[in-house]
Amino acid sequence: MLKPNNSWKWYFDQQHNSLMLHLGNDMVFRTAIPAKFLITCAMQENTFTVEDATAFETFKSSIEHLDLPKPRKAELALNAVAAGRFHKPMMPKSWFFQTQSHGYEPELGEIVTLATETGQSRFIVIENSGSASLCMMAEQEPLSLSSTKEMNYCDTIKVMNDRIPPFVEELHQGLALVG
Incomplete structure (x- = not known):
C-alpha cells in the first residue's frame, strides 16, 4: 500500500x-x-x-x-x-437507516454496519460529532436507501449515532469435531 x-x-x-x-x-x-x-x-x-x-x-x-x-x-x-x-458539514440523513436499541459512540476509523429496509453495508467512521457520525461506504456493491436512491463505494453520509451498531466480524475457523 x-x-x-x-x-x-x-x-x-x-x-x-x-x-x-x-x-x-x-x-x-x-x-x-x-x-x-x-x-x-x-x-x-x-x-x-x-x-x-x-x-x-x-x-x-x-x-x-x-x-x-x-x-x-x-x-x-x-x-x-x-x-x-x-468535506463540508452536512445534516444527518438517518431516516434511511434502522434505529438501534442501544446508544453507541463509534470511533474514528471504526468499521460499522448500517441497515436499511432492503439490506446492510459496512461503513468506515470518518468523524463522530457526539450525536452523529460522518460515514463512508466501504462495500463495492451498491446499497439501496430507497426505491430511488442508492449509495456506492466511498459515498459519504451523516447519520445519528442511534442508527449505528458496531460491525461484528464473523470469524470462520476450521474446527474439528472430536469424540
Whole structure:
C-alpha cells in the first residue's frame, strides 16, 4: 500500500471538477467527493500534513481485514482522509437507516454496519460529532436507501449515532469435531 510522504499535495483540478492528491512520480489520485461537498480551502493547493498521514494510517489499519483488493483499500483510505479534512458539514440523513436499541459512540476509523429496509453495508467512521457520525461506504456493491436512491463505494453520509451498531466480524475457523 502507499506510504505518505511530504511531497504529496492536495489540489483542485478545474478540468475534472475534482479534488486531487498528487502522490509524486507522476501519480495522481482523484477523490470521490463531489465538488459541491468540498469546503472552500479545498479549492487551493494544500500540503498532505502529518495529521493527514496519521489519519491515513488509522484508516488503513481499520480496513486491513476487509475483503477488498489492495488498490480499493488504498482508494478507501485516501478518500476517508480527504473527507475528514475537506468535506463540508452536512445534516444527518438517518431516516434511511434502522434505529438501534442501544446508544453507541463509534470511533474514528471504526468499521460499522448500517441497515436499511432492503439490506446492510459496512461503513468506515470518518468523524463522530457526539450525536452523529460522518460515514463512508466501504462495500463495492451498491446499497439501496430507497426505491430511488442508492449509495456506492466511498459515498459519504451523516447519520445519528442511534442508527449505528458496531460491525461484528464473523470469524470462520476450521474446527474439528472430536469424540
